[in-house]
Amino acid sequence: MLVLSRKAGEGITVNQDISIEILSIEGDRVRIGIQAPRDVRIYRSELLDQTIDLNRAAVKTPNISFGAARP
Amino acid sequence: MLIETERFGCFDTKDSKLIEFPSGIPGFEDLHYYIILEIPQTKPIYWLQSTENKYVALPVILTFEILDDYYIDIRENELEDLMVESQNDLLVMNVVVIPEQVEQMTVNLAAPIVINTKRGIGKQIIIDAQALPIRWPVYDAIMRSLIKGGQQDAGAVQESR
Numbered sequence: 001m002l003v004l005s006r007k008a009g010e011g012i013t014v015n016q017d018i019s020i021e022i023l024s025i026e027g028d029r030v031r032i033g034i035q036a037p038r039d040v041r042i043y044r045s046e047l048l049d050q051t052i053d054l055n056r057a058a059v060k061t062p063n064i065s066f067g068a069a070r071p
Numbered sequence: 072m073l074i075e076t077e078r079f080g081c082f083d084t085k086d087s088k089l090i091e092f093p094s095g096i097p098g099f100e101d102l103h104y105y106i107i108l109e110i111p112q113t114k115p116i117y118w119l120q121s122t123e124n125k126y127v128a129l130p131v132i133l134t135f136e137i138l139d140d141y142y143i144d145i146r147e148n149e150l151e152d153l154m155v156e157s158q159n160d161l162l163v164m165n166v167v168v169i170p171e172q173v174e175q176m177t178v179n180l181a182a183p184i185v186i187n188t189k190r191g192i193g194k195q196i197i198i199d200a201q202a203l204p205i206r207w208p209v210y211d212a213i214m215r216s217l218i219k220g221g222q223q224d225a226g227a228v229q230e231s232r
Binding site (some may be wrong): 041 | 078095097098099106111113114116127128129130136146147148151166167168169170171179181182192193195196197198199205206
């Protein structure tokens with residue numbers, strides 16, 4: 001893993017077409033601006049972790065039936 | 072081909088019903104082939120059943136069938152990965168988590184599973200958007216759709232044992 005130290009207002013460029021800028025730092029929160037081509041999906045990492053957890057939880061579904069709810 | 076499932080027994084299905092997930096599904100990266108099962112007792116919940124592991128069946132809804140205002144932005148390159156030629160071949164489903172208290176079931180709107188039904192290729196994509204909660208209470212919407220009736224064809228394997 002590449003580790004860098006940056007100040008507010010400074011940035012990082014990835015692969016020439018992705019630029020990441022540190023917009024501000026306040027306490028333990030960092031605001032980050034990212035510019036990337038449309039085909040690059042950007043999401044908070046925890047969304048993938050949570051989706052993994054939810055997919056695994058979904059498989060443990062109890063037996064269900066909506067028969068009674070049918071009109 | 073005969074497909075064994077833990078939850079619903081055996082299904083005899085055409086190979087053409089197989090859906091390949093080249094990168095798997097998050098949490099099940101090693102499983103690459105699924106079929107969509109349509110079980111009358113659980114409709115409008117369908118099941119994305121692994122054909123490689125009988126214990127892995129994800130309950131899913133065809134989200135556009137249940138929610139009137141679901142909106143996702145699928146990127147050109149994602150459509151290319153799925154080899155989509157026509158929007159009509161796209162099926163969008165979302166995974167439902169159903170606890171013992173069924174009324175508390177939620178759907179992961181942030182991670183739609185997108186399938187090209189014509190070519191049999193699928194992918195779960197993650198979309199970071201405020202309008203797409205990862206745990207959205209979906210029970211009431213499912214009950215409403217049951218009363219409303221009328222469902223689209225998911226290309227699912229019907230129960231025929």
